[in-house]
Amino acid sequence: xxxxxxxxxxxxxxxxxxxxxxxxxxxxxxxxxxxxxxxxxxxxxxxxxxxxxxxxxxxxxxxxxxxxxxxxxxxxxxxxxxxxxxxxxxxxxxxxxxxxxxxxxxxxxxxxxxxxxxxxxxxxxxxxxxxxxxxxxxxxxxxxxxxxxxxxxxxxxxxxxxxxxxxxxxxxxxxxxxxxxxxxxxxxxxxxxxxxxxxxxxxxxxxxxxxxxxxxxxxxxxxxxxxxxxxxxxxxxxxxxxxxxxxxxxxxxxxxxxxxxxxxxxxxxxxxxxxxxxxxxxxxxxxxxxxxxxxxxxxxxxxxxxxxxx
Amino acid sequence: xxxxxxxxxxxxxxxxxxxxxxxxxxxxxxxxxxxxxxxxxxxxxxxxxxxxxxxxxxxxxxxxxxxxxxxxxxxxxxxxxxxxxxxxxxxxxxxxxxxxxxxxxxxxxxxxxxxxxxxxxxxxxxxxxxxxxxxxxxxxxxxxxxxxxxxxxxxxxxxxxxxxxxxxxxxxxxxxxxxxxxxxxxxxxxxxxxxxxxxxxxxxxxxxxxxxxxxxxxxxxxxxxxxxxxxxxxxxxxxxxxxxxxxxxxxxxxxxxxxxxxxxxxxxxxxxxxxxxxxxxxxxxxxxxxxxxxxxxxxxxxxxxxxxxxxxxx
Numbered sequence: 302x303x304x305x306x307x308x309x310x311x312x313x314x315x316x317x318x319x320x321x322x323x324x325x326x327x328x329x330x331x332x333x334x335x336x337x338x339x340x341x342x343x344x345x346x347x348x349x350x351x352x353x354x355x356x357x358x359x360x361x362x363x364x365x366x367x368x369x370x371x372x373x374x375x376x377x378x379x380x381x382x383x384x385x386x387x388x389x390x391x392x393x394x395x396x397x398x399x400x401x402x403x404x405x406x407x408x409x410x411x412x413x414x415x416x417x418x419x420x421x422x423x424x425x426x427x428x429x430x431x432x433x434x435x436x437x438x439x440x441x442x443x444x445x446x447x448x449x450x451x452x453x454x455x456x457x458x459x460x461x462x463x464x465x466x467x468x469x470x471x472x473x474x475x476x477x478x479x480x481x482x483x484x485x486x487x488x489x490x491x492x493x494x495x496x497x498x499x500x501x502x503x504x505x506x507x508x509x510x511x512x513x514x515x516x517x518x519x520x521x522x523x524x525x526x527x528x529x530x531x532x533x534x535x536x537x538x539x540x541x542x543x544x545x546x547x548x549x550x551x552x553x554x555x556x557x558x559x560x561x562x563x564x565x566x567x568x569x570x571x572x573x574x575x576x577x578x579x580x581x582x583x584x585x586x587x588x589x590x591x592x593x594x595x596x597x598x599x600x601x602x603x604x605x606x607x608x609x610x611x
Numbered sequence: 612x613x614x615x616x617x618x619x620x621x622x623x624x625x626x627x628x629x630x631x632x633x634x635x636x637x638x639x640x641x642x643x644x645x646x647x648x649x650x651x652x653x654x655x656x657x658x659x660x661x662x663x664x665x666x667x668x669x670x671x672x673x674x675x676x677x678x679x680x681x682x683x684x685x686x687x688x689x690x691x692x693x694x695x696x697x698x699x700x701x702x703x704x705x706x707x708x709x710x711x712x713x714x715x716x717x718x719x720x721x722x723x724x725x726x727x728x729x730x731x732x733x734x735x736x737x738x739x740x741x742x743x744x745x746x747x748x749x750x751x752x753x754x755x756x757x758x759x760x761x762x763x764x765x766x767x768x769x770x771x772x773x774x775x776x777x778x779x780x781x782x783x784x785x786x787x788x789x790x791x792x793x794x795x796x797x798x799x800x801x802x803x804x805x806x807x808x809x810x811x812x813x814x815x816x817x818x819x820x821x822x823x824x825x826x827x828x829x830x831x832x833x834x835x836x837x838x839x840x841x842x843x844x845x846x847x848x849x850x851x852x853x854x855x856x857x858x859x860x861x862x863x864x865x866x867x868x869x870x871x872x873x874x875x876x877x878x879x880x881x882x883x884x885x886x887x888x889x890x891x892x893x894x895x896x897x898x899x900x901x902x903x904x905x906x907x908x909x910x911x912x913x914x915x916x917x918x919x920x921x922x923x924x925x
């Protein structure tokens with residue numbers, strides 16, 4: 302019976318074997334999860350953020366656990382574009398799964414420079430534009446909260462990334478996420494991914510200081526899931542559906558039921574983030590669980606489930 | 612156990628609890644037994660490595676058993692795994708038994724206290740690099756601060772088994788006698804003879820205690836004891852190695868002592884971590900980049916938890 306279910310999805314111009322990605326920043330550059338998971342079984346893979354120059358990242362503590370969630374303030378620590386090309390692309394080349402490179406920077410020029418260098422590389426399927434990182438002083442979220450800036454940076458990235466697919470990752474920390482989503486789509490985004498983390502703080506009541514060295518961090522995990530589902534549905538109904546732009550939904554997904562909620566709300570595909578830290582094999586389990594759900598509900602093609610919210 | 616890293620296979624395994632006993636006010640030892648692939652993976656451990664325990668599904672103790680100071684913490688739902696290094700590893704009949712030492716400090720360790728023999732715990736490991744023994748070492752000092760006892764007890768066992776001619780001596784410190792995470796302290800005569808801690812004396816290793824308040828052993832810092840012992844040690848400095856695990860301030864002082872005498876020194880570091888296998892990038896340890904003044908962040912989980920004292924920036 303299971304063979305009857307088609308869970309492959311059209312994601313922009315890509316055909317994915319299934320709708321499950323691992324989210325940027327939770328699965329390394331390429332094969333770090335490879336000890337636990339066959340990466341090639343995923344629908345898609347997104348690298349951690351790459352910047353033009355290497356970044357050391359923030360001081361520690363960089364994480365703190367909260368109720369059903371965690372705060373992180375890694376600060377876009379990464380090896381930089383040169384080393385990424387030299388050391389990680391050869392690993393990515395061996396993968397059959399479509400790989401998106403998450404791109405970050407402090408200026409539009411830096412973002413574009415990363416995309417330009419990678420635009421003609423066969424190893425990668427596309428880019429995820431990170432304009433929603435809450436943990437850096439410059440760049441990141443500061444590009445993602447005003448529509449005009451979103452248009453400007455998305456246009457620049459669109460020019461830089463050539464034929465490659467461009468996905469724009471949105472922050473939930475805005476007045477109206479649909480305004481931002483529309484700006485990204487108007488400027489050429491081929492897909493939208495949402496949501497990034499919420500800026501949050503945990504206070505040590507003994508020292509009266511924030512626990513994180515960066516003071517604040519991004520809240521992720523099951524705690525944010527209902528908000529993420531709501532925002533995916535809002536962007537789907539107000540922007541993405543009419544414009545034919547697929548959504549990669551994420552925020553606190555840890556099992557197939559969570560993933561299916563996002564798909565019903567309007568996501569064409571989903572990404573697993575924080576749960577990779579706890580259960581590195583959970584993305585694969587979710588793929589199986591989605592298949593079983595579809596079989597049980599006599600859904601022969603998962604696209605019938607996307608945005609089926611009544 | 613040699614200096615070069617042997618790549619051991621890590622994985623996700625279920626282990627069965629074979630004991631969980633309280634050894635002090637807040638201290639417990641948990642015994643976990645692995646079979647099959649888990650037994651093989653953990654059988655190839657290196658002292659100093661660690662494992663990530665999934666404790667989400669474990670029940671909290673009854674209300675009255677929760678210490679008042681942890682009542683608020685007990686209300687918090689946990690999400691992430693918790694890292695523990697091994698205090699002892701024993702292979703027997705295709706099984707591998709791993710003991711960990713833990714201290715009840717928050718919502719996860721509080722849950723651990725309710726584990727009983729027969730319970731199953733999901734574990735990722737073995738993780739990290741572990742301690743190494745460079746060529747030509749004749750004397751090893753193990754410097755323990757509080758909960759740092761676990762990995763050094765494991766190392767003590769391996770050193771005495773694999774390097775029978777090596778002189779090994781342990782130094783253990785805490786704020787008070789009650790905060791020493793050992794099952795019991797030996798009697799006054801044994802202490803007089805320099806065998807204060809049964810966890811080390813069972814391997815024939817001399818051990819000396821220090822407490823900040825003088826309630827056991829030397830009244831002062833454990834690093835003072837170690838430095839004093841080194842002053843009297845007749846082994847040439849290049850044939851000595853110091854291994855340490857404990858609070859950051861203690862490690863910093865141990866690193867200084869080692870640097871001053873040009874003695875090799877390996878430190879087991881601790882950081883808040885989410886994954887334990889290198890993807891979350893949380894557990895950064897600031898290290899010197901070669902001989903330059905530049906520093907880089909290494910990962911405690913993957914590049915460590917054991918670091919050469921010379922590279923760590925305190």
